[in-house]
Amino acid sequence: MEISKKSISELQAIVSQVRRDIVRMVHACQSGHPGGSLGATELLVALYFEVMNRKEGFDMDGSGEDLFFLSNGHISPVFYSVLARAGYFEVAELATFRKLGSRLQGHPTTHEGLPGVRIASGSLGQGLSVAIGAAQAKKLNHDEGLIYVLMGDGELQEGQVWEAAMYAPHNKVDNLIAIVDYNGAQIDGTTNDVLSLGDLRAKWLAFGWQVLEIHQGNDIAAILDGLTQAQQQAHQGLPTVILLHSEMGNGVSFMMGSHKWHGVAPNNDQLADALAQNPQTLGDY
Numbered sequence: 143m144e145i146s147k148k149s150i151s152e153l154q155a156i157v158s159q160v161r162r163d164i165v166r167m168v169h170a171c172q173s174g175h176p177g178g179s180l181g182a183t184e185l186l187v188a189l190y191f192e193v194m195n196r197k198e199g200f201d202m203d204g205s206g207e208d209l210f211f212l213s214n215g216h217i218s219p220v221f222y223s224v225l226a227r228a229g230y231f232e233v234a235e236l237a238t239f240r241k242l243g244s245r246l247q248g249h250p251t252t253h254e255g256l257p258g259v260r261i262a263s264g265s266l267g268q269g270l271s272v273a274i275g276a277a278q279a280k281k282l283n284h285d286e287g288l289i290y291v292l293m294g295d296g297e298l299q300e301g302q303v304w305e306a307a308m309y310a311p312h313n314k315v316d317n318l319i320a321i322v323d324y325n326g327a328q329i330d331g332t333t334n335d336v337l338s339l340g341d342l343r344a345k346w347l348a349f350g351w352q353v354l355e356i357h358q359g360n361d362i363a364a365i366l367d368g369l370t371q372a373q374q375q376a377h378q379g380l381p382t383v384i385l386l387h388s389e390m391g392n393g394v395s396f397m398m399g400s401h402k403w404h405g406v407a408p409n410n411d412q413l414a415d416a417l418a419q420n421p422q423t424l425g426d427y
Contacts, residue, residue, distance in 0.1 A: 148191045153362050155423040156187050156227060161393045162426060163223035165416040167239040168407045174240060174248065177390040177403035178294065179220035181325050181360070185386060186224045188365045189290060193373075200230055200257035208287045209276055211261055213269020214294035214323065215249040216405070222246050225258035227424065236427045267300025269293055270320055274310050277318040277381075288376055292321045296328030299337045304349070310381040311350030318381040319372045320351075324359070325390045327401035342385060352382040359388035393420055 148156070160183050168174035190196070194208040212221050219239065226233045231245075238244035245254040249264030261272050273291035280287050297303065310318060322342070330336050339345075346353045352375050356368035365386075372382045390404070391397025394416040408416060 150362055150366075153184075153187055153191055156191060157183050157362070157393070158420045159422065159424040159426075160187060160220060160223045160227060161420040162417055162422060163227075163236055164219040165394065165408055165413055165420075166426065167219045167223070167236055169410075169413045170237070171240040172407045174219055174407060175216045175405045176219065176394075176408070177327070177397055177401070177405075178214065178217040178323065178325070180394055180397065181388040181390045181392050182217055182292065182323055183220050183224075183393065184360050184362050184365055185292070185321065185323075185388070186220055188362055188369060190224050190228045192366060193369045194290065195287065196228075202260060204260070204276075204287070205283065205285055206287065209260065209289050211269050211273045211276070211289070211291040212250060212263050213272075213291055214266060214297055215263030217294075218246070218248060218250050218264075221250060221258075225256075226427075228258075230258035231256065233425075233427045266294070266297040267302040270303055270306040270310075273318060273320065274306055274313075274315050277310075277315045278313070280317055281315075286377075287317070288373065289318050290321065291318070292323060294328070295322055295324045295326065295333050295339060295342075296336065298322065298339055298342070299333075307346065307349045307351065314379050315381050316377050316379050319369075319376065320381065320383040322383065322385050323388055324385045325388045327390045327404065329401065329404045331401055346383045346385075350380065352380050353385065354382060355385045355387065357387050359386040360392045395419060 164179045168176045197207045239246045245256040250259045251262040269291050273289050277289040358364035375382050397403040
């Protein structure tokens with residue numbers, strides 16, 4: 143059964159609710175990573191509610207559908223919220239985030255059996271390799287589904303990323319769409335200060351990838367346009383990478399423009415401020 147698609151306004155309404163989920167989850171346990179989660183909200187909402195071909199229900203095999211892998215697993219709040227709002231598990235379970243015995247651990251894991259989670263992630267640098275393996279498995283199975291993987295830009299400082307980046311074009315892994323959350327910030331500061339990424343577009347091109355850029359990485363329409371173009375480039379011999387220029391903390395004014403909210407929870411007053419900026423649209427858990 144095909145998942146029904148949404149209009150731009152419906153997607154924006156989901157984005158507002160997911161932002162509320164993120165800040166409430168992190169506030170409740172006073173732990174987690176709100177900045178990157180908020181910055182990737184529009185992307186994950188677009189993927190799960192409009193772009194990806196998804197089946198009803200969940201199985202680890204994922205045959206006959208598109209698959210998504212979250213490599214930068216510390217942004218689990220946005221992943222859990224989107225999975226719940228997309229129907230993979232009950233929205234009420236979001237209230238258990240990072241609590242003892244919860245399936246919603248700080249970084250996603252598979253041994254808890256949480257629907258929608260296919261890999262344990264958070265040890266940065268590994269997601270692209272996993273996505274390549276899944277993409278090659280689909281090709282061997284004559285499955286036309288696409289593989290999507292999201293990485294942080296600071297994550298590109300990991301050497302394994304570039305081993306995988308070299309492997310994919312050589313092996314014509316052309317059913318793979320990698321996305322870099324290019325917000326220019328990581329836990330210790332800006333990527334330019336910690337370890338400059340240089341000309342990121344030129345790097346990926348040099349490794350043999352097709353490179354797209356979404357300069358308005360928190361605009362639903364721009365994201366949909368970029369993902370559509372990436373889909374059109376699939377199955378043509380080369381993998382595609384999207385450089386998504388996003389804003390860490392997007393949608394919560396006091397979190398934007400700084401790396402400081404990478405892994406800091408809001409206090410009561412800050413939570414109230416964040417919620418006031420993002421109206422309830424689907425109902426809080």
